[in-house]
Amino acid sequence: MGTERLVFVMAVGLLPCVAAxxxxxxxxxxxxxxxxxxxxxxxxxxxxxxxxxWIQRPPRxxxxxxxxxxxxxxxxxxxxxxxxxxxxxxxxxxxxxAGKVQSIVTLEHGTNR
Numbered sequence: 674m675g676t677e678r679l680v681f682v683m684a685v686g687l688l689p690c691v692a693a694x695x696x697x698x699x700x701x702x703x704x705x706x707x708x709x710x711x712x713x714x715x716x717x718x719x720x721x722x723x724x725x726x727w728i729q730r731p732p733r734x735x736x737x738x739x740x741x742x743x744x745x746x747x748x749x750x751x752x753x754x755x756x757x758x759x760x761x762x763x764x765x766x767x768x769x770x771a772g773k774v775q776s777i778v779t780l781e782h783g784t785n786r
Contacts, residue, residue, distance in 0.1 A: 763783065
């Protein structure tokens with residue numbers, strides 16, 4: 674029973690790390706999934722790198738915080754921004770779909786500036 678309890682405690686201890694996987698701190702702001710591209714630019718400044726591609730998906734309409742899909746397809750921009758905050762912090766890659774944060778990935782330590 675002692676080993677099971679230890680495994681449980683260790684697993685619960687990892688939960689905050691998993692929950693924080695899709696966030697990024699810029700100054701006093703916390704950037705997370707669903708934030709707009711404008712908020713990220715305002716709070717974090719210009720990224721080191723920007724790329725843009727396009728995908729096709731059903732058109733969507735936002736109503737009451739929910740997105741409602743319609744028939745057909747529309748071209749939607751997919752932006753990927755890379756932030757290098759220096760050697761004392763980790764590089765972050767932010768992926769936007771249609772101007773909203775879809776994911777934030779943590780990479781290796783940044784470079785000396």
